[in-house]
Amino acid sequence: MKITNKYISLLTIIFSFLLFTPCLLVLSSTKAISQEAYRLKKVVIDAGHGGKDFGAMGRKSKEKDIVLNVALKVGKYIQDNLPDVEVIYTRDRDVFVPLGDRGKIANESGADLFISIHCNSNPNRSPYGSETYVMGLHKTQGNLDVAMRENAVIVYEEDYSTKYEGYDPNSPESYIIFSLIQNSHLEQSLNIASLIQDEFRERARRRDRGVKQAGFVVLWQNSMPSVLVELGFLSNSKEETYLLSDEGQAYLASAIYRAFRDYKVMVESRSSSSAESQFNASLESSSTDETTKVTTQWANPSASTQQASPNIVLYRVQITASSNPLPSNNPLYDKFKDVEQYHANGLYKYVVGKSDTYAESVEFCEEVRKHFPDAFVVAFKGGNQISIEEARKISGK
DSSP states (O other), X not given: OOXXXXXXXXXXXXXXXXXXXXXXXXXXXXXXXXXXXXXXXEEEEEEOOBTTBOOSBOSSOBHHHHHHHHHHXXXXXXXXXXXXXXXXXXXXXXXXXXXXXXXXXXXXXXXXXXXXXXXXXXXXXXXXXXXXXXESOOOSHHHHHHHHHHHGGGGGSTTHHHHTTTXXXXXXXXXXXXXXXXXXXXXXXXXXXXXXXXXXXXXXXXXXXXXEEEOOGGGTTOSSOEEEEEEEETTSXXXXXXXXXXXXXXXXXXXXXXXXXXXXXXXXXXXXXXXXXXXXXXXXXXXXXXXOOBOOEESSTTOHHHHSOTTOEEEXXXXXXESSOOOTTOTHHHHOSOOEEEEETTEEEEEEEEESSHHHHHHXXXXXTTTXXXXXXXXXXXXXEEOHHHHHHHHOO
16 A cells, blocks of 8 residues: 555544544543642662673673663652652563563553653664653654564564554654554653653763654553653764763762653643643643743742842752752751752752852862762753753853
C-alpha cells in the first residue's frame, strides 16, 4: 500500500479528533470524581535493554549497563528522600525484559508514573546532549530514527508481529498509524518531560536537546503519564566518558529525581489546593517556551532581589529546595550569610549570591558546590525567576 503525504495528513486529522475528544471529556468530568486528595504513590523506573539486548554500543560501553546504574540511583534517591513513594523497577539486574512486559508491569502495579531510561547513538559522532520523549507523532526524521532504534529490540521476542498487532519495527509506514496512538496523559507526560530537561540543562549542565514526540513501543499501552529519557550519546566519545563516570551518572540520576520530586509536588498540589486555576498556571509555566516566567513569593519582602528594576537581570545560585520551609538552624545558613528563600511551584527554594553576569555566577557556583554539590545557577528579572536562556538574551552577559 502506497501512503501519500495527503493520506498521512488525512489520517493525522482523523486520529487527532478521535484521540483528543475523549481527553476533553475526561478533563470535563474531573470535578465529578472523588474529592479525596491525590497522592503520587508509585513510580516505575525502567532501565532500557538488558541481557542479550545490549542497546547502543560505545567504544567502551554498553547502553544496558549505564542505564541500569542510573535507574538504580534514581530509585535510591526517591526511596531515601520520598519514603511515601513505592519504587518499582522493570529490571534491577542484567536481564532481558520484553518491551510489552515493561508497560504491563506499570499497568498491573497501578503506577502513577513511568520513566524509561536510555542512551542515544548516531552514525555521526558529533551529536551530544540529553532529550526526553513522550508518546506521539514524530515530526522529524531524527525522532523517527531514535524510535526505530529503540523499538528494534522487539525482534528478540518470539512472534512479535502478532504480539504487537502487526507492527514492523523496520517499516516507516508502521509508524504512521502507531505514532498517532497518543494517550490521555499527554499533557502530564509533557510536564514531567519538561521538568527533566530543565534539570538536565540547569543542574547537570547537559546540552538541552528538548522535549520530543515519537512512537515508542515501551510507552504504547501505558495507562499513566510516561516518558522516555535519552541521557546522552554513546557515539560521542566525550559524552560517553561522562556517561561512564560515577559523577556523570550521579548528576543525571539526581536531575531525574529532582524533576520527579517537583512533579509530585505539583500534581499533589493540584489535587489538594482549592485554587486549582493558580496551579494550572504553574503547570503551564513548566511546559511552555523558554520565555515563560515563574511567579515567586519571597520570604523577605525587602530582599534586594525583588526590589530590582523590572528590566534588570540578576543571577543567583540555588542551593536546595524543599516541600516545607527549612528551619533557621539548618546548616546552609551557617555556610552562607546571604541565603534567601522564595516559594514557587509548590516548593521552597534557597538561593545565595548575586551577580549581573552569568559567567561570575557560574564561577561562584563552583565554590558553592564544594559544600552543596547539586547547586546550580538561576536567573531573576524583577524578582521573578526566568530561564537562563532568556536572561542571557536580555542581559547579553
